[in-house]
Amino acid sequence: xxxxxxxxxxxxxxxxxxxxxxxxxxxxxxxxxxxxxxxxxxxxxxxxxxxxxxxxxxxxxxxxxxxxxxxxxxxxxxxxxxxxxxxxxxxxxxxxxxxxxxxxxxxxxxxxxxxxxxxxxxxxxxxxxxxxxxxxxxxxxxxxxxxxxxxxxxxxxxxxxxxxxxxxxxxx
Amino acid sequence: xxxxxxxxxxxxxxxxxxxxxxxxxxxxxxxxxxxxxxxxxxxxxxxxxxxxxxxxxxxxxxxxxxxxxxxxxxxxxxxxxxxxxxxxxxxxxxxxxxxxxx
Amino acid sequence: xxxxxxxxxxxxxxxxxxxxxxxxxxxxxxxxxxxxxxxxxxxxxxxxxxxxxxxxxxxxxxxxxxxxxxxxxxxxxxxxxxxxxxxxxxxxxxxxxxxxxxxxxxxxxxxxxxxxxxxxxxxxxxxxxxxxxxxxxxxxxxxxxxxxxxxxxxxxxxxxxxxxxxxxxxxxxxxxxxxxxxxxxxxxxxxxxxxxxxxxxxxxxxxxxxxxxxxxxxxxxxxxxxxxxxxxxxxxxxxxxxxxxxxxxxxxxxxxxxxxxxxxxxxxxxxxxxxxxxxxxxxxxxxxxxxxxxxxxxxxxxxxxxxxxxxxxxxxxxxxxxxxxxxxxxxxxxxxxxxxxxxxx
Numbered sequence: 001x002x003x004x005x006x007x008x009x010x011x012x013x014x015x016x017x018x019x020x021x022x023x024x025x026x027x028x029x030x031x032x033x034x035x036x037x038x039x040x041x042x043x044x045x046x047x048x049x050x051x052x053x054x055x056x057x058x059x060x061x062x063x064x065x066x067x068x069x070x071x072x073x074x075x076x077x078x079x080x081x082x083x084x085x086x087x088x089x090x091x092x093x094x095x096x097x098x099x100x101x102x103x104x105x106x107x108x109x110x111x112x113x114x115x116x117x118x119x120x121x122x123x124x125x126x127x128x129x130x131x132x133x134x135x136x137x138x139x140x141x142x143x144x145x146x147x148x149x150x151x152x153x154x155x156x157x158x159x160x161x162x163x164x165x166x167x168x169x170x171x172x
Numbered sequence: 173x174x175x176x177x178x179x180x181x182x183x184x185x186x187x188x189x190x191x192x193x194x195x196x197x198x199x200x201x202x203x204x205x206x207x208x209x210x211x212x213x214x215x216x217x218x219x220x221x222x223x224x225x226x227x228x229x230x231x232x233x234x235x236x237x238x239x240x241x242x243x244x245x246x247x248x249x250x251x252x253x254x255x256x257x258x259x260x261x262x263x264x265x266x267x268x269x270x271x272x273x274x
Numbered sequence: 275x276x277x278x279x280x281x282x283x284x285x286x287x288x289x290x291x292x293x294x295x296x297x298x299x300x301x302x303x304x305x306x307x308x309x310x311x312x313x314x315x316x317x318x319x320x321x322x323x324x325x326x327x328x329x330x331x332x333x334x335x336x337x338x339x340x341x342x343x344x345x346x347x348x349x350x351x352x353x354x355x356x357x358x359x360x361x362x363x364x365x366x367x368x369x370x371x372x373x374x375x376x377x378x379x380x381x382x383x384x385x386x387x388x389x390x391x392x393x394x395x396x397x398x399x400x401x402x403x404x405x406x407x408x409x410x411x412x413x414x415x416x417x418x419x420x421x422x423x424x425x426x427x428x429x430x431x432x433x434x435x436x437x438x439x440x441x442x443x444x445x446x447x448x449x450x451x452x453x454x455x456x457x458x459x460x461x462x463x464x465x466x467x468x469x470x471x472x473x474x475x476x477x478x479x480x481x482x483x484x485x486x487x488x489x490x491x492x493x494x495x496x497x498x499x500x501x502x503x504x505x506x507x508x509x510x511x512x513x514x515x516x517x518x519x520x521x522x523x524x525x526x527x528x529x530x531x532x533x534x535x536x537x538x539x540x541x542x543x544x545x546x547x548x549x550x551x552x553x554x555x556x557x558x559x560x561x562x563x564x565x566x567x568x569x570x571x572x573x574x575x576x577x578x579x580x581x582x583x584x585x586x587x588x589x590x591x592x593x594x595x596x597x598x599x600x601x602x603x604x605x606x607x608x609x610x611x612x613x614x615x616x617x618x619x
Contacts, residue, residue, distance in 0.1 A: 067415030109188030
């Protein structure tokens with residue numbers, strides 16, 4: 001039984017932070033509190049990326065998710081809020097639907113966890129690569145350039161579509 | 173020792189919490205937020221497998237970046253849809269979107 | 275003199291290792307000491323800057339600034355700080371307490387975190403990240419959430435409106451900020467701030483990337499919510515916008531964070547465009563201080579010279595002018611690099 005290193009304790013802290021934020025997000029009755037808990041979850045996931053030696057990806061996660069998508073979500077929440085803030089995010093009214101949802105989610109999670117635990121994943125130590133940014137750039141513009149271009153077109157479509165949808169069609 | 177198993181279990185727990193959020197909320201924006209949570213869980217999986225199995229090629233991180241891009245596009249279009257529905261129905265409660273019900 | 279701080283750090287760690295502490299813990303203690311020094315630098319700089327801003331604005335507006343307390347009014351800031359500390363701490367009754375109280379704290383935390391990668395001299399960055407510049411840009415985008423929290427937590431229409439305007443402005447100007455720095459990264463070939471400084475051995479990047487510096491300067495002014503872009507917190511339009519409900523020390527924390535951001539952004543400009551730290555016969559950390567203060571003087575000069583820009587003009591300027599200009603800059607930089615490499619430069 002090897003010693004518990006600082007690395008492991010850091011992982012446990014980050015994992016606890018992320019899971020508690022995610023639970024806070026789904027269990028909160030106030031949708032603005034949900035959104036803020038979601039931001040904490042995003043930052044927790046970014047810290048996990050840093051722990052996995054994916055520094056660039058962690059910063060992309062903070063920049064895109066915590067910096068931009070969260071702002072989009074909070075803007076949309078404020079634009080469509082109707083009524084008291086702490087009534088905005090209640091669970092399904094009928095207890096039956098609510099419990100069915102929890103049951104299905106628990107079943108699925110239990111199945112996934114059991115599959116992972118009993119599948120005997122190799123206990124590899126894992127190496128790290130030094131210049132992830134350079135390698136990413138070579139892959140992105142070399143072997144996976146089609147994915148890159150398609151992602152760019154997708155973003156363009158999303159921007160144009162979102163503007164048209166949110167602005168509405170004017171009656172001529 | 174923290175290995176691949178721990179990361180995958182963490183990501184499946186996050187995924188399960190996201191599924192619970194999707195199934196049991198009735199605010200459309202809250203459901204969208206739970207979908208984002210599920211996408212994040214999948215990203216953790218990609219990066220963890222990349223680091224532990226094959227770190228010389230950073231394909232896992234590359235795919236995680238593509239997933240982040242797709243999630244950003246989906247969130248913007250989804251929120252635009254919700255705002256435009258709110259203009260007509262004056263509500264984002266899922267039980268009020270019942271025009272197609274028989 | 276040049277290696278004053280690096281030698282002190284080395285002596286500290288070797289003394290601690292000599293006492294029998296493991297190297298890991300010695301490094302951790304050194305990190306805590308560096309953090310304390312950064313907090314001291316931030317605080318001293320903000321005190322000097324507030325006085326400097328009032329004096330500079332006074333000179334530009336042909337009046338004396340504060341000149342009663344101390345020589346040239348130098349103790350005015352300390353008197354203001356004491357006044358703010360003794361003010362009553364009011365939290366609106368229907369405000370969301372936790373969000374209201376934590377917004378200024380998070381703002382200042384994000385602002386101080388920017389200093390972790392700045393090279394304050396030669397080999398004097400606290401953490402020499404390989405993706406240092408990208409870290410800077412990411413944390414800059416994190417401060418928008420803090421303003422939204424401040425605006426929402428105040429339970430006040432003016433605050434919410436000011437917060438939304440401010441966040442819309444900050445998000446719009448993040449894009450030209452990041453794009454303008456990409457030209458510098460292309461020439462230097464790395465995101466590491468130390469390597470970017472070293473790549474300016476022959477020519478400072480201000481000569482190679484003047485358009486990028488201009489775009490960066492304008493975008494940074496808008497990101498800091500100051501200068502001609504301070505519509506979201508304008509006293510005449512929005513009754514202090516986001517900061518309406520904040521009194522005493524909480525308001526002071528917001529201003530502390532704004533000035534901290536200003537120093538960080540100026541130091542980054544000095545590092546990226548003016549070869550920060552490089553210079554003859556003065557140690558590198560004195561050169562960084564001089565260059566940062568000169569750039570901050572230009573920021574203040576711009577604030578007190580131009581009138582405030584209207585909100586829709588502001589957004590149109592970012593999306594329709596700055597983004598195409600910065601994209602064109604990236605294109606020209608790429609072509610230029612290939613051309614000069616082909617010529618064997």
